[in-house]
Amino acid sequence: TREEQFLCNINRSFNPIVHYFKLTSSSSTTNIQNKQGVIYPILNRPEESLWALKCNRGLHLRQSIGDNQFFRICLCPPSYYGNECRYQNQRVSLTLSVLTEDLNTNYILLVMLINNDKDKQEIHSYEEIIHKSQYDCPIKYNIYLLYSSRPKVISNNYSIRIDVFTPRKNSIDYHASWNLPIPFIFLPVNRLATQINVPIKKNICKNGGTYIPINDDNSNNNFQCICTEYFTGPTCEQSRRKLEISLGDIDQSSHIFIHLITVNSKAQLTRTTIVKKISIDQRYVSFNLTIEFHLVFIEVNNDYYYLIYSSLNNNLSIIKRIHSSDRCPSYEELFNLTMINWHPLRRVKYYHDVCNKYKELNCYFDESLMCLCTNEYHANCFNLKRYKSYLCRHKPICPSTLICICSNCYYGDRCQYYAEGFSLSLDAIFNFEIKRYISFINQPSMVTICAILTMIMFILGFLNGSLSIITFYDKKLREVGCGIYLLGTSIISLLIMSVFALNFWLLFIAQSNLVINSSFLLVRCITIEPLLKILFSITNWLNTCVAAERSLTIHQGIHFNKEKSKRIAKKIFLFLIIFSIGSNIHESIHHQLLDDIEEERTWCQVRYSSIM
Numbered sequence: 001t002r003e004e005q006f007l008c009n010i011n012r013s014f015n016p017i018v019h020y021f022k023l024t025s026s027s028s029t030t031n032i033q034n035k036q037g038v039i040y041p042i043l044n045r046p047e048e049s050l051w052a053l054k055c056n057r058g059l060h061l062r063q064s065i066g067d068n069q070f071f072r073i074c075l076c077p078p079s080y081y082g083n084e085c086r087y088q089n090q091r092v093s094l095t096l097s098v099l100t101e102d103l104n105t106n107y108i109l110l111v112m113l114i115n116n117d118k119d120k121q122e123i124h125s126y127e128e129i130i131h132k133s134q135y136d137c138p139i140k141y142n143i144y145l146l147y148s149s150r151p152k153v154i155s156n157n158y159s160i161r162i163d164v165f166t167p168r169k170n171s172i173d174y175h176a177s178w179n180l181p182i183p184f185i186f187l188p189v190n191r192l193a194t195q196i197n198v199p200i201k202k203n204i205c206k207n208g209g210t211y212i213p214i215n216d217d218n219s220n221n222n223f224q225c226i227c228t229e230y231f232t233g234p235t236c237e238q239s240r241r242k243l244e245i246s247l248g249d250i251d252q253s254s255h256i257f258i259h260l261i262t263v264n265s266k267a268q269l270t271r272t273t274i275v276k277k278i279s280i281d282q283r284y285v286s287f288n289l290t291i292e293f294h295l296v297f298i299e300v301n302n303d304y305y306y307l308i309y310s311s312l313n314n315n316l317s318i319i320k321r322i323h324s325s326d327r328c329p330s331y332e333e334l335f336n337l338t339m340i341n342w343h344p345l346r347r348v349k350y351y352h353d354v355c356n357k358y359k360e361l362n363c364y365f366d367e368s369l370m371c372l373c374t375n376e377y378h379a380n381c382f383n384l385k386r387y388k389s390y391l392c393r394h395k396p397i398c399p400s401t402l403i404c405i406c407s408n409c410y411y412g413d414r415c416q417y418y419a420e421g422f423s424l425s426l427d428a429i430f431n432f433e434i435k436r437y438i439s440f441i442n443q444p445s446m447v448t449i450c451a452i453l454t455m456i457m458f459i460l461g462f463l464n465g466s467l468s469i470i471t472f473y474d475k476k477l478r479e480v481g482c483g484i485y486l487l488g489t490s491i492i493s494l495l496i497m498s499v500f501a502l503n504f505w506l507l508f509i510a511q512s513n514l515v516i517n518s519s520f521l522l523v524r525c526i527t528i529e530p531l532l533k534i535l536f537s538i539t540n541w542l543n544t545c546v547a548a549e550r551s552l553t554i555h556q557g558i559h560f561n562k563e564k565s566k567r568i569a570k571k572i573f574l575f576l577i578i579f580s581i582g583s584n585i586h587e588s589i590h591h592q593l594l595d596d597i598e599e600e601r602t603w604c605q606v607r608y609s610s611i612m
Contacts, residue, residue, distance in 0.1 A: 092190045094192050097139075107164050110163040111162050164196075240289060257273055257298070260295070297328070328362070352379050361373050433450075481565040485545045489543060529604070538576055541576045591606055
């Protein structure tokens with residue numbers, strides 16, 4: 001149309017009215033180029049000005065619908081909506097200024113209007129800003145943030161959250177956050193203005209702590225350090241108390257309870273219980289603790305208690321190996337049957353006699369009390385509250401740790417894995433025997449013995465396969481089909497021993513966590529075991545063909561055709577390779593990796609569909 005041609009030919013360049021000083025000569029500025037452009041006339045439509053007013057600060061457009069007919073639409077600004085932009089949007093108008101001391105760093109600002117629900121945050125709208133510190137310092141960003149619903153819910157707790165990130169070459173690093181409350185939420189339009197000062201990340205937090213700036217006027221510090229599990233303190237300068245326990249000669253258990261008792265002479269003692277699941281053959285547990293304690297008990301199998309620490313100095317780390325002598329026996333082991341049947345209030349009067357009678361006894365317990373034997377052979381008892389819940393020191397509801405005690409053939413932090421998925425393979429036999437993050441020299445004797453046997457089998461199998469290939473490569477032995485079958489069996493047997501040895505060492509590398517690359521683990525999972533099954537299948541079929549041809553030779557006698565047998569053997573050998581691959585290819589599809597967070601391992605298992 002003529003209107004479109006007129007808009008497309010507008011020259012955006014213009015000659016300035018004021019001519020400023022230049023270093024060029026006057027002769028270079030006196031050259032005037034006369035340009036004569038084509039001016040397309042535009043029809044004067046008196047109704048255009050009326051429609052521009054109807055759009056109410058919006059942009060009026062005419063959309064062609066064909067046959068020289070037009071449909072009028074209004075593009076509304078964020079502050080209005082409707083066909084003619086007649087309705088005002090409920091919104092938050094934010095004017096944001098950014099200050100930073102580091103002018104060489106660019107930042108990505110994510111400004112969000114959020115609803116702070118009880119257990120989640122809902123983002124209603126957001127704006128992303130790329131702030132170039134060196135050039136955008138004086139810029140004030142005017143941002144409209146709209147609510148996702150019309151009208152907004154007055155009862156909701158709305159606020160503005162500003163997240164600042166630092167772009168890197170291949171990643172984005174979190175830098176800081178601000179939260180701005182929205183006052184007078186009943187107003188349709190809230191206008192806010194704020195200035196954020198993006199701090200320079202300083203190396204204030206020690207020992208690998210994460211520096212988090214805080215924009216809180218009520219706080220004395222403008223930062224907080226998020227420490228690792230091994231350190232604590234305002235700047236992560238203090239080492240956490242370490243509790244290292246070696247289970248020694250006590251019976252294997254699937255889980256243990258660590259009871260930390262804090263003694264207070266002016267109040268009731270406080271008990272904190274940590275639940276720890278024990279993997280197969282695990283004999284060592286370690287904890288990094290922030291709470292103070294004076295007594296430590298280990299509970300195994302819900303019946304046996306072991307006193308591993310008793311001291312008033314609660315600033316020391318503990319390294320303890322548990323022995324059977326540390327066990328706290330039950331009162332039923334210390335009293336006769338008559339006294340066991342007594343009422344607890346009557347029986348408790350004789351508790352001092354137990355410590356005096358058994359000089360080496362450290363502790364014992366009954367239905368409700370745990371008693372410590374002092375140096376004077378007196379019983380110092382407190383309420384243990386066995387089989388009962390207990391209250392936290394500062395909160396009415398305790399955060400609890402959930403563990404699942406798995407039955408036979410099930411494992412995982414939620415017993416979600418079934419051992420039958422392993423099928424019969426090296427993974428099922430040696431997965432739990434291989435220790436994580438431990439070199440081969442320090443592995444259990446079972447792993448060492450299996451490695452030696454695997455290498456012996458590989459060497460013998462390699463020699464046997466090589467000699468068999470040399471033997472059956474003779475043309476005279478390959479004049480009949482049996483020679484071809486036996487040569488193929490020799491080659492496949494050599495491959496089987498090579499793949500078996502490779503599978504063992506790849507399994508060791510994967511389960512000892514020497515390599516944690518997911519692609520490497522997936523390739524091993526979907527190739528090695530199915531490849532072994534294919535090779536075994538080919539070998540079995542070739543041995544069957546050898547037996548069948550020998551039977552046929554005996555049956556036909558002198559009428560047996562060697563050339564025909566040789567031709568058929570070559571075709572059958574090729575067919576068996578294709579058939580074995582086709583009949584076992586589904587194994588690769590159903591093999592998959594399972595991440596066990598608790599064991600810090602990745603398992604390779606078979607998961608067949610219900611149809612199969």
